[in-house]
Amino acid sequence: xxxxxxAGLLSSxxxxxxxxxxxxxxxxxxxxxxxxxxxxARIADxxxxxxxxxxxxxxxxxVTVTWRNRGREAVSSLPFHLYMNAFRGEQTAxxxxxxxxxRGVSQSGESPWGYIDVQTARLADSGExxxxxxxxxxxxxxxxxxxxxxxxxxxxxxxxxxxKLPRVFARTGHAGDFHMVGQWYPKIGVLDPERGWQAHVFxxxxxxFADFGDYDVSIEVPQRFVVGASGALVAEEAxxxxxxxxxxxxxxxxxxxxxxxxxxxxxxVEWRGVLLRQLIxxxxxxxxQAHFDAAIATLESMDARxxxxxxxxxxxxxxxxxxxxxxGMEYPTLFxxxxxxxxxxxxxxxxLDERISGILTTVHELGHQYFQGLLxxxxxxxxxxxxxxxxxxxxxxxxxxxxxxxxxxxxGGQAISEPELVRLSLLRGADLDPVASPADAFLEVTGGYGxxxxxxxxxxxxxxxxxxxxxxxDEALRAYxxxxxxxxxxxxxxxxxxxxxxxxxxxxxSGSAAGPVHxxxxxxLEQALRSVDVLDFxxxxxxxxxxxxxxxxxxDEEGDLVETPRPETWPKLTALxxxxxxxxxxxxxxxxxxxxxxxxxxxxxxxxxxLTWDGQDRYRVFVFPGRRLRRAELDPDHKLVxxxxxxxxxxxxxxxxxxxxxxxxxxxAAEAIALAVLAGVAL
Amino acid sequence: MRALGRxxxxxxxxxxxxALHVVLAKVLAAPVVASLGAAxxxxxxxxxxxxxxxxxxxxxxQPPVVVAFATAWIASALLGGLLQLVLxxxxxRRLAGPASIxxxxxxxxxxxxxxxxxxxxxxxxRAVVLGLVLADPLEIGATPRLVIGGLGLAICAHALxxxxxxxxxxxxxxxxxxxxxxxxxxVFSAPRRSLGAVLLWSAAAGLAVAAxxxxxxxxxxxxxxxxxxxxxxLGVGLQLWRIAVAVAAATGDRRV
Ligand SMILES: [Zn+2]
Numbered sequence: 016x017x018x019x020x021x022a023g024l025l026s027s028x029x030x031x032x033x034x035x036x037x038x039x040x041x042x043x044x045x046x047x048x049x050x051x052x053x054x055x056a057r058i059a060d061x062x063x064x065x066x067x068x069x070x071x072x073x074x075x076x077x078v079t080v081t082w083r084n085r086g087r088e089a090v091s092s093l094p095f096h097l098y099m100n101a102f103r104g105e106q107t108a109x110x111x112x113x114x115x116x117x118r119g120v121s122q123s124g125e126s127p128w129g130y131i132d133v134q135t136a137r138l139a140d141s142g143e144x145x146x147x148x149x150x151x152x153x154x155x156x157x158x159x160x161x162x163x164x165x166x167x168x169x170x171x172x173x174x175x176x177x178x179k180l181p182r183v184f185a186r187t188g189h190a191g192d193f194h195m196v197g198q199w200y201p202k203i204g205v206l207d208p209e210r211g212w213q214a215h216v217f218x219x220x221x222x223x224f225a226d227f228g229d230y231d232v233s234i235e236v237p238q239r240f241v242v243g244a245s246g247a248l249v250a251e252e253a254x255x256x257x258x259x260x261x262x263x264x265x266x267x268x269x270x271x272x273x274x275x276x277x278x279x280x281x282x283x284v285e286w287r288g289v290l291l292r293q294l295i296x297x298x299x300x301x302x303x304q305a306h307f308d309a310a311i312a313t314l315e316s317m318d319a320r321x322x323x324x325x326x327x328x329x330x331x332x333x334x335x336x337x338x339x340x341x342x343g344m345e346y347p348t349l350f351x352x353x354x355x356x357x358x359x360x361x362x363x364x365x366x367l368d369e370r371i372s373g374i375l376t377t378v379h380e381l382g383h384q385y386f387q388g389l390l391x392x393x394x395x396x397x398x399x400x401x402x403x404x405x406x407x408x409x410x411x412x413x414x415x416x417x418x419x420x421x422x423x424x425x426x427g428g429q430a431i432s433e434p435e436l437v438r439l440s441l442l443r444g445a446d447l448d449p450v451a452s453p454a455d456a457f458l459e460v461t462g463g464y465g466x467x468x469x470x471x472x473x474x475x476x477x478x479x480x481x482x483x484x485x486x487x488x489d490e491a492l493r494a495y496x497x498x499x500x501x502x503x504x505x506x507x508x509x510x511x512x513x514x515x516x517x518x519x520x521x522x523x524x525s526g527s528a529a530g531p532v533h534x535x536x537x538x539x540l541e542q543a544l545r546s547v548d549v550l551d552f553x554x555x556x557x558x559x560x561x562x563x564x565x566x567x568x569x570x571d572e573e574g575d576l577v578e579t580p581r582p583e584t585w586p587k588l589t590a591l592x593x594x595x596x597x598x599x600x601x602x603x604x605x606x607x608x609x610x611x612x613x614x615x616x617x618x619x620x621x622x623x624x625x626l627t628w629d630g631q632d633r634y635r636v637f638v639f640p641g642r643r644l645r646r647a648e649l650d651p652d653h654k655l656v657x658x659x660x661x662x663x664x665x666x667x668x669x670x671x672x673x674x675x676x677x678x679x680x681x682x683x684a685a686e687a688i689a690l691a692v693l694a695g696v697a698l
Numbered sequence: 699m700r701a702l703g704r705x706x707x708x709x710x711x712x713x714x715x716x717a718l719h720v721v722l723a724k725v726l727a728a729p730v731v732a733s734l735g736a737a738x739x740x741x742x743x744x745x746x747x748x749x750x751x752x753x754x755x756x757x758x759x760q761p762p763v764v765v766a767f768a769t770a771w772i773a774s775a776l777l778g779g780l781l782q783l784v785l786x787x788x789x790x791r792r793l794a795g796p797a798s799i800x801x802x803x804x805x806x807x808x809x810x811x812x813x814x815x816x817x818x819x820x821x822x823x824r825a826v827v828l829g830l831v832l833a834d835p836l837e838i839g840a841t842p843r844l845v846i847g848g849l850g851l852a853i854c855a856h857a858l859x860x861x862x863x864x865x866x867x868x869x870x871x872x873x874x875x876x877x878x879x880x881x882x883x884x885v886f887s888a889p890r891r892s893l894g895a896v897l898l899w900s901a902a903a904g905l906a907v908a909a910x911x912x913x914x915x916x917x918x919x920x921x922x923x924x925x926x927x928x929x930x931x932l933g934v935g936l937q938l939w940r941i942a943v944a945v946a947a948a949t950g951d952r953r954v
Contacts, residue, residue: 365915426915428747428915429747431751439758662741664741665742666740666741674742678738680918685771686727688909690723693781
């Protein structure tokens with residue numbers, strides 16, 4: 016693709032190094048490129064000053080939060096998230112659920128804990144001291160205001176804090192000189208005009224939810240550290256004694272993170288006025304271009320599908336091997352990725368290739384710039400809106416990048432696509448909790464979170480897209496993305512946008528005299544998102560049988576009883592002409608999910624016929640007079656990504672020879688390997 | 699090339715052994731085919747280009763299918779080892795000169811117990827090589843370990859072959875471990891000949907890897923099994939050549 020070639024060229028001039036061309040950018044792309052940003056979206060501005068003690072892995076910081084009351088009622092207290100306190104000890108809600116492990120990475124070391132200690136709280140203007148209280152969990156604190164803040168008014172609160180970074184295992188923390196500084200400062204909750212304050216105790220699966228605002232952040236670090244941060248670097252000064260201060264500005268974002276490590280190597284590339292900055296370790300520097308290619312392909316795809324990427328910077332952080340828990344996480348204008356698996360000679364010999372390690376991580380985490388960075392849904396209340404919709408968008412990115420049959424893993428001529436991977440993952444654990452459940456409804460012991468929230472959501476969207484037609488679906492989703500950027504969409508907002516864009520009812524030709532088949536989009540979404548019903552169709556019978564003839568007694572035109580003799584034995588099916596035969600297909604709905612499904616029957620002459628069954632009843636019998644059937648297949652175009660079990664979708668007529676489509680090639684593969692082993696060991 | 703000449707003068711042996719391998723592999727894979735067929739019943743699958751997702755779905759629904767695959771391959775290895783024991787006497791006799799099938803069979807049967815003892819002793823140096831390669835005390839990295847491991851196993855194989863050939867052609871007790879120790883000293887005292895045997899062993903091992911690579915690269919295509927059979931036939935030829943090197947050496951020893 017042309018943009019990728021361009022990226023390659025641009026990256027070759029990126030060795031300008033240092034901060035040349037980096038300092039002083041406006042944090043947002045020009046208005047004509049990024050579009051308007053509604054003023055009412057700006058609710059919480061942060062001014063932060065922080066100093067890193069790289070030996071003790073501690074941050075001393077001060078924050079002034081300016082918060083605007085855009086609600087309908089006066090507010091007399093402000094809830095603040097103290098996310099870092101999740102790692103304070105075993106008794107926090109987060110640690111109780113996680114048991115000290117996150118995505119397969121376990122807490123390690125003698126003192127792995129981290130915390131945030133708020134030391135002072137004052138009104139920024141008057142300096143008046145403020146009181147604060149805690150509930151059951153230390154991740155949530157409430158600052159009490161001396162007087163209520165009326166709707167339309169604003170308040171500025173200044174807090175001083177000390178943050179001790181944990182040994183990294185879950186997103187944030189340190190590993191040697193590597194510092195991933197996320198969830199590090201007190202963050203105000205979100206005031207929902209209808210639901211009131213949205214500020215949840217930080218639990219294992221709940222990620223984050225915050226209002227948009229501008230961030231002005233000064234970071235003081237030892238001179239030798241290379242820093243990557245959200246937003247744009249606007250100033251840098253040496254402080255003496257081996258330390259320096261970096262000042263960043265980020266606009267219309269809902270979080271600010273930074274990472275620092277002396278070993279970081281910087282790579283830069285520009286994409287349509289957006290500066291992509293990659294901080295990578297020297298031993299992995301050869302992978303930088305592959306990550307840039309993936310990032311640019313993602314930006315190309317998502318910018319076209321979901322509206323302009325609004326910010327002028329994007330920073331990709333690599334994490335060292337002993338800090339894997341920090342990898343694969345999204346923050347505004349910054350994300351951490353993971354390493355691309357090393358290719359050995361054996362990969363080439365056996366024809367193995369993949370785009371999952373590293374590449375999919377970059378595609379996924381960058382995708383979050385839209386699904387949550389821009390469409391800032393509540394990750395605690397509705398995690399499917401960001402993780403699931405983003406997973407769906409990842410599949411679209413691969414299709415836009417490598418074509419509709421893009422693979423994510425390949426073994427010789429056999430390949431698997433991203434939607435296919437999504438579909439297969441539904442085989443286990445996707446039917447325990449509804450998709451539209453809050454994050455803390457998913458228990459770690461069931462293992463259902465990832466498959467339900469990420470994959471089942473994506474499968475629902477792929478399925479709806481295939482049924483409704485790609486163009487209509489893409490247009491509806493684009494309308495949703497444009498309407499809700501810089502806002503907090505809820506599940507029902509997405510559903511409304513889909514129903515509005517696709518129409519309340521989808522109509523399919525039945526392919527028979529029965530008239531068209533209808534599908535209620537709202538009902539589909541309701542069942543797919545809020546029930547644990549599984550989509551599974553199967554063919555329970557395909558057979559050819561003799562049509563009913565006129566043997567026996569009947570009344571003829573004259574009113575006389577006449578007999579047509581019955582042969583001693585009915586002729587064999589093979590002896591009958593096609594006109595004397597009828598094909599019969601019985602299709603079954605084996606799961607509780609109801610959805611129209613296509614059925615394709617093919618007769619012995621190779622003539623195919625497509626029908627649509629509405630999938631409402633438990634089963635349906637289709638009869639084809641005068642046709643000798645060879646086979647019948649449900650969902651022949653593989654539209655129903657939501658159907659994990661597809662092997663029962665194809666069946667040959669009982670009297671017809673069937674291909675050994677699976678047993679033959681796999682049996683021969685088993686035989687060939689047995690032969691290799693035998694000949695290799697024998698003699 | 700004297701050794702190769704011995705193989706080429708016994709085309710029946712080569713072809714017969716290759717055919718035996720092909721048949722045995724077919725038999726070994728039959729339970730896999732049956733288990734796949736049973737797991738899929740009464741449904742069908744027609745898209746040979748999408749075997750991986752279909753197999754994944756099948757394995758989640760019917761995990762015992764994995765056991766069928768694993769059993770077939772483990773049985774192949776065991777059977778391969780057994781064949782080595784059972785056929786070696788006859789093969790050595792035939793490579794040493796013309797022999798009828800009956801003579802070969804008799805020779806094979808005669809040497810089974812002796813070769814079983816030799817095979818047992820042969821596992822001692824092999825275990826040392828494998829242990830060193832796996833433990834990697836010098837931390838030399840994957841590729842050098844592969845090369846050194848291959849070299850070690852090849853030398854062990856050649857020594858074992860030499861001990862067998864000497865037992866059949868020169869007489870002498872193969873029950874005592876010193877038969878193998880003597881073969882090892884012969885391996886190191888004729889480095890050029892041994893290098894040839896090592897190269898042949900490596901080529902045969904390379905062919906086995908190539909057969910697996912053909913399967914993974916060509917999965918779903920009908921030519922895979924025929925390519926694998928061709929490679930296996932070549933592999934059998936190389937193995938015979940390797941044995942012929944030992945036979946030539948043993949015959950030479952007798953002359954001296
Ligand atoms: Zn994600």
